[in-house]
Amino acid sequence: MKKHLLAPILSVLTILTSCDTTSNSKVENHWPHAGITYEIFIQSFYDSNGDGIGDINGVTKKLDHVKELGANAIWFMPIMPSPSYHKYDVTDYNGIHPDYGTMDDFKNMLKSAHEKNIKVVIDLIINHTSSEHxxxxxxxxxxxxxxxxxxxxxxxxxxxxxxxxxxxxxxxxxxxxxxxxxxxxxxxxGFFIGGMPDLNFDNPKVREEIYEIGRFWLEEVGVDGFRLDAAKHIYTDDRPKDNHAFWKEFRSEMTKIKPDVYLVGEVYDMKEVVAPYLPGLPALFNFDFHYTLLESYKKEDGMLLVRKQKEILDFYKDITDEFIDATFSSNHDQPRLLNSLDENPKKLKQAVTILMSMPGAPYLYYGEEIGMMGKKPDENIREPFLWDIRANDSGRATWIDAEYSKDDVVTPLAIQKSMSTSYFNHYREIIKLRNTNRALALGDLEFYSEDLSKPVMAFLRKYEGQELFVIHNLGQEEQSINVPESFQAVLFSLGNGSLENNIVRLPGYASIILEK
Structure with missing residues (x-):
């Protein structure tokens, strides 16, 4: 084995130390309200037929990876026929892109996913079509x-x-x-580009066409829901109330077919603009979480994210109690998380620990669990998944030559599985902790009111009598934190965090979760 394949992991041998308190705990599925969704770009995921392009049958082969990671659902980026590699410009709303396979392939994959208790959500792009539609x-x-x-x-x-x-x-x-x-x-x-002309939703025929498309995928195909692309742009920005009304109508039509349909919307804006969409789109992506997480690291300001998240959750609760906060640390439009965190392995592991210890329904972008790399343009954020070393990796897609996620930089999954300190095993462990601990998944978020050093993030998670104390050190220097005497059990530790005599000591980028 080449030494460079181990370098990203061997350099952080001491990062992960966790207490095995979950082995006898029951794994629970909290989706959609607090469960975990795994985002897949099929083209780069797994190539089952050797044509260089990932496909649906490849996803079927790798459903066990999603299950092993601990995710409860998959969100597929666009799967419909389209002239572009990304497929956000649809030419046939009731079809499967031929590069990805057939509708029978998709239905077979869907059946296999449901047998493994994995829900399936597909991208539905209705703000615009392709100019070739x-x-x-x-x-x-x-x-x-x-x-x-x-x-x-x-x-x-x-x-x-x-x-x-x-x-x-x-x-x-x-x-x-x-x-x-x-x-x-x-x-x-065409709000985005000339090749993506906007549909006219003032035309009732267009709205009915869209509802029929939704009915087809829910009723005839059997998907569990939709991720609604560009949800803010159904109408122009000066018509927000029309946007809100449309999504309420859309939700009403979809629930007639599937009462528990899952709808998550992309409304890329501040909370005051996002919140009015909740009655129509009960789940909305929390872009503020992503950007504030990165800002917290840049400023070494631990409480910045806690304050922002509490502010958002309280704001949403004033509108409706029935909302799903779709949190994420990266996605297909943002630079890979490791690149955004100065290529620091400790920060990457801690960032997902923060994501999983906060309230919300977290989304994970494929490849983050093995530390994939990538920067703009978008193609380089969507590079092929590294399943094994190249000589053994018959399923690796080759539609694009990777610029960032190369073998000499990213350690493939097959190797990471056997290494206790790997990114993959850390992701799997922190997800398992969340899936076996109700306070971590479902608990309320409360501030810890004592004075803290600026790099320290500290908060409480409370649920039905259970109380957790979560502490993260977002700085390089070791921090000491006095904790209440009632918190004596270490539930989880990252980066050699320790508790002794009611004092928590956290080295740089270390975390600890305590339980009463």
């Missing part, structure tokens, strides 16, 4: 075409002031949103 091909033929009003069209003179709009938003760096199909007279609206 049959609806749009018809729509651009002329103003009298039956599909014309499936999209948003305007004559050049009515939008002259907006054609060269130069507004960059949180979720798009596109600076042109009105596009010329070629005649220079009529322009169509």
């Amino acid at each position: 049959p609806w749009f091909i018809e729509s651009k033929k002329g103003r009298d075409n039956p599909y014309r009003d499936y999209y948003v069209w305007a004559q050049k003179d009515t939008i002259a002031d907006f054609i060269n709009k130069k507004t960059i938003t949180l979720d798009s760096d596109n600076i042109r949103q009105w596009h010329d199909p070629g005649n220079g007279e009529d322009f169509y609206y």
